[in-house]
Amino acid sequence: MxxxxxxxxxxxxxxxxxxxxxxxxxxxxxxxxxxxxxxxxxxxxxxxxxxxxxxxxxxxxxxxxxxxxxxxxxxxxxxxxxxxxxxxxxxxxxxxxxxxxxxxxxMDKMTGAYNRKGINEIFQRSIAKQNSFYLMLFDLDETKRLNDKYGHAVGDKYIIGASAIIKDTIGNKGFVGRIGGDEFIALLKLENEVDVEKIKKLIKDQFCESFKQYGANISIGYSRFKEDGQEFEEIFQIADKNMYDDKKSNKKNKACF
Incomplete structure (x- = not known):
């Protein structure tokens, strides 16, 4: 033993x-x-x-x-x-x-917003839970002109500054992602379209004020989950169409000038 x-x-x-x-x-x-x-x-x-x-x-x-x-x-x-x-x-x-x-x-390292993969996961989770939300698309006008005239360093600051305006304005009301060079997307946890319009106007006003020396503008369009479609592609296409309508309106009315 x-x-x-x-x-x-x-x-x-x-x-x-x-x-x-x-x-x-x-x-x-x-x-x-x-x-x-x-x-x-x-x-x-x-x-x-x-x-x-x-x-x-x-x-x-x-x-x-x-x-x-x-x-x-x-x-x-x-x-x-x-x-x-x-x-x-x-x-x-x-x-x-x-x-x-x-x-x-x-995450997108340049702007600190979600990248395409990150924001897509958020959208898919929200759709799976059937939570109501607004999808908002942003396109920065005049990015190519700024890059050609002032250089890519100014162009990068333009994109970073625009991202900061979008993120700060939306705050805890949603999530912001960068899906292209000068294109952003957001999921807004809002029920009232009036509140969405307020956010849209605030972003446009701040954008014009911040970049008035460049004569730049931002085009914004949005759509609502369930009301405009049940799939991500559906509501994305509607928001995209509304964004391009807004872009035409900006050029016609010479917004920010």
């Missing part, structure tokens, strides 16, 4: 030691490839190292005259504490990494 107990302790020590060596290898490689600070991995190695030391002392306890039960308990306790602290740090780091990956996959 004693032989079995000692064998079990030896196996636990060997497994713990093997795990420690593996963590050393993984920690060194990950910190190099991902450029993560080594201090968190030091916590991990220290914690597992103390636990391994505890298993080793437990395995040789019978060969030592001095009682080391308290030392073994301390190794397991402090080792576990250090390892748990590392797990907490790793969990926080994992959440940050997932958040960054989500942003890379679903």
């Amino acid at each position: 004693n032989t079995m107990v000692e064998l079990r302790k030896l196996i636990v020590f060997l497994l713990s030691f093997t795990f420690l060596l593996y963590l050393l290898y993984v920690g060194i490689n990950i910190s190099k490839k991902l450029r993560i600070r080594r201090s968190p991995f030091f916590l991990m190695i220290s914690g597992v190292g103390l636990i391994t030391l505890g298993t080793f002392l437990d395995a040789i306890d019978k060969f030592i005259d001095v009682g080391i039960k308290n030392v073994i308990a301390a190794c397991f306790t402090f080792g576990a504490i250090l390892f748990v602290v590392f797990i907490i740090f790793l969990s926080n780091n994992f959440v940050c990494t997932v958040s960054l990956l989500y942003e890379d996959a679903n």
Whole structure:
């Protein structure tokens, strides 16, 4: 029976030691490839190292005259504490990494709006839930002329500034995505068309004020889910048609001039 107990302790020590060596290898490689600070991995190695030391002392306890039960308990306790602290740090780091990956996959880096993939997922979820919403399309007029006359640096500032106006005006009333070079789309969580018209006018007024030196304008069209169609393509086409009608009106009435 004693032989079995000692064998079990030896196996636990060997497994713990093997795990420690593996963590050393993984920690060194990950910190190099991902450029993560080594201090968190030091916590991990220290914690597992103390636990391994505890298993080793437990395995040789019978060969030592001095009682080391308290030392073994301390190794397991402090080792576990250090390892748990590392797990907490790793969990926080994992959440940050997932958040960054989500942003890379679903956000437009230039404007901070959703990209085509991200905004499409939002639309599809809203359609699946049968939530009522308005789809609004935006097209920045004169983008090519600005790029040709002032350069792409000014053109980029024009797009970024327009995106900021749209996002700030809509705020928590919806979601904004960039679906082309100078084209944006929004999902508005509104029930009243009067409120949608207010947002449309606010965006146009702010846009004209911000870019009056360029003589630029923004064309806006919208449609309503369920009322104008049950599928994304249907309501998109109606909003697109209304946006081009607005563009013709801008040119005819020389809006922003």
